[in-house]
Amino acid sequence: MKKSLLLFTPLFFAVALTAHAGRKPNILLIVADDLGYGELTSQGFTKEIPTPHIDSIGANGVRFTNGYVSGPYCSPTRAGLLTGRYQERFGHEFNPGIPVVAGEPTGLPLTETTLGQRLKAAGYATGWFGKSHLGTEPPFHPQQRGFDEFYGFLAPGSHSFISVGKGTNAMLRGTEPLKEVPYLTEAFATETCSFMERNRERPWFVYLPFNAVHAPLETLEKYESRFSSIQDPKRRKFAALLSALDDAVGSVLTKVRDLGLEEDTLIYFISDNGGPTESITSSNGPLKGFKAQTSEGGIRVPFAIQWKGKIPAGKTDTRPVIQLDLATTSLAAAGVSIDPAWKLDGVNLLPYLTGENAGNPHDALYWRFGQQLAIRSGDWKLVKSAADGVIDRAEPGKATTRDAKLYNLTEDIGEENDLAAAHPEKVAELAKLWNEWNATLVDPKWTPPGFNPDGGRLKKLKKAASASSKSGPWKSGDLLEVADSPDIAGKGFSLTADLETTEAPQGVIIAQGGHTRGYALHVVGGKLAFSLRSDGELFNVLAAEALPTGRHTVEARISASGEVELKVDAKTVATGKVALVKRRPGEGLNIGNDGKNPVGLYTAPNTFNGKVLKAFLGEP
Known part of the structure; x- marks a missing residue:
């Protein structure tokens, strides 16, 4: 019997390795909501709120210190993430508001193809568990955009306890409102684990956009009690919300390991934009500015990738990358041939992660957000931001490079020293690149909430005399x-x-x-x-x-x-x-x-x- 076991064992492992090598990788895309650049303990700016599970993704893979998103707030970033294209190319510049063309529905345009649609066509089981914010009308529903399963909510509200019933804020399983709503941070992780287990024998793609740590700071006592030493009640609730998020990520990562799929799973973790510090205390570390601004604090985010056995572990990468790259990287990992007609802006990061390509993935990264703008090329950034008092957050209107500020981010990560006057040739170079990119974009399909289609704020009441x-x-x-x-x-x-x-x-x-x-x-x-x-x-x-x-x-x-x-x-x-x-x-x-x-x-x-x-x- 012992002899037969010895003869059987090598053959068994050979078969197992062959099956393992031929499997398409699973893809797990985790997105935090409003998590600032400085909050994770792995970022090195604070140890106040331990985040060991989220940190493990970078520890077991690559953590990018210059990871960006193409929009400084929720919906635009998600539109770019799921398409691999700058969202300004198809009019999704702002959070959905009042349509420029009366009666036109607002959501991720149906002319765009999502990562879910492309991976589903490649044989993947696809699941979406969490926030949408990409349209509330039926054609924009995740199950109409390439996802087999959906458990989440469609509207932009980011409450940890969502209303039960009908309407755009209902918590849904598929298209059916739930009768009971659990604590969503936990529920999204639970649903993800169930999906992964049910589809363990085939490649799967999970899009897991948590609503934590977005306001309001709704949490449970079991999380808040961990931070009794924090005196500020708002900060204590934020800490509880982030700790709950870390636990939820940990439960998903544990499930991947328990299913024996860790080496078969490509894992990403990002935030959708920088932290809105005033409303929830989420810190952007040394960065200038906040959510809804094109300064670094609005667009540079935590950004980590793990694929055990395929990319290095414990590596920190300083090269600028952007969330648009994740769709292209996922398609390449899945063996999907990328058609140039798709006009993806993202880059396949795999050869950069493995060391095959030592160069920079991008010559330049670009932003346009109403009258705010930015371009980063190498160490240099030309920017016009609400953080400088140029304009008020999502103010619609035409962006121009006139009076933009210039920073060297390697020497000045906090964007404190404007070098525009000292380097007019660099200003001209970056302005030319931005203007050429801007010429390829379309006008926004809607104005941000609170603005009329003509670009002005909703009608103001004239001050009365008394x-x-x-x-x-x-x-x-x-x-x-x-x-x-x-x-x-x-x-x-x-x-x-x-x-x-x-x-x-x-x-x-x-x-x-x-x-x-x-x-x-x-x-x-x-x-x-x-x-x-x-x-x-x-x-x-x-x-x-x-x-x-x-x-x-x-x-x-x-x-x-x-x-x-x-x-x-x-x-x-x-x-x-x-x-x-x-x-x-x-x-x-x-x-x-x-x-x-x-x-x-x-x-x-x-x-x-x-x-x-x-x-x-x-x-x-």
């Missing part, structure tokens, strides 16, 4: 800037609005603030609703019956103790309890829409489909 402007009357389209908006911090208040509709009412009647602090009186599913955010925590009060068409007066009364009463034509239709807003909201007041960052579980601007004839804010 303080009555902070209480009304207002009408549809009016907007108050933060300084002119009511200060509701720690107070009860009442909202009253006269409405007129000719169809089933839907949309925001009045909103102040955003997804950290604020409130909204709105209609969802035909029913009057009041939503309130207090330090990111969401409270909802919803009427039981539909609001009829026609002309009505609606009210929301919030007492000093947080008791809420909703009325329609003086009849009480709902009651509930909320926490008061603790600080003045950091965004202004809108009538007839929610202009930028939505308070409730809907997609901004969620414009009211009727008229707000008159609206007031008063005492409770």
Whole structure:
């Protein structure tokens, strides 16, 4: 018996190695939401929040210190990631807002082919577990874009607990809303593990875009209790959210190992943009700027690749790369021939990872974000950024290189010393390259949330001569800037609005603030609703019956103790309890829409489909 075992064993391993060598690699693409460049312990800037599981991807593979994304915030980066093309080539420059062509749906254009579609055609099982933010209409659903399975949500809301029911913010399995919603950071990992196990005998592609660590900072006590030493409550909640994300990544990586697939799996980890430090404390380390800016803090992100046995382990690479490369690299690893007609902008990184090619993957990397822009070539970067006060974040309009700043990133990672005056020849060189690239792009298909298609902000209310402007009357389209908006911090208040509709009412009647602090009186599913955010925590009060068409007066009364009463034509239709807003909201007041960052579980601007004839804010 022993002799037969000795004879059998080499043959067994020979067969196993042959099967192993001939297998197409699995592909696991993990994306964090709003995770800053400086937060992971492997980045070397802090040890405050341990991230051993995420760090292991770089430790077992290659960590890029100059890893970029092509968009400084959520949806554009994801559009570029899944297509391998600069998203400005097909009009996906901003988060979906108001379409330039009236009535045109907003989402990843159907003219584009996703990585899921290409890998599915190559025989892969494809699963998407997490956030979409690439369109809420049926044609944009992940299962219409090359994915066999979907478990996640379509709208941009990034809450850790998503509403149950219908609508764009529902948590879905496939196309069906879930009846119960678990803690999503954990749920996305659980669903991923199940998918990998069910498809262990065939190559699979998993797209795992977590909604952590995006605001609001919703977490569980078991994670927050790990950081009792952190005194700042916001920072403590952020630490809990990041720790939950790290645990979730760890459970997925453990499953890959337990299935015996580690050497057969190409793994990526990136963030979709830099950290929005003010809202969630996510640090960008030594980098200048934040999310929604073309400074390094908005576009340089954690970036690691692992493929055990195929690429080196424990290597740090300083060459600039971009998330567009991941689609091209994945297709090359899968043995898919890349047609030049696809016009991919990404580069196959495999020969650079293995050392076969010692050069730089890119001659230059480019950005355009409204009136902001950037180009990096070698050590040099020409940039026009909101961090320099050039423009306000996602302000639409035509970008030009005039008055752009020049930095040498090797010598000045923090973009502190503008060298434009000292090196006009370098400015001219980079401006020429950027202008040539810009000439190949199309205009945005929509304006960012909060802006009209003509590029201007949604209609502003002219300041009244007296303080009555902070209480009304207002009408549809009016907007108050933060300084002119009511200060509701720690107070009860009442909202009253006269409405007129000719169809089933839907949309925001009045909103102040955003997804950290604020409130909204709105209609969802035909029913009057009041939503309130207090330090990111969401409270909802919803009427039981539909609001009829026609002309009505609606009210929301919030007492000093947080008791809420909703009325329609003086009849009480709902009651509930909320926490008061603790600080003045950091965004202004809108009538007839929610202009930028939505308070409730809907997609901004969620414009009211009727008229707000008159609206007031008063005492409770």
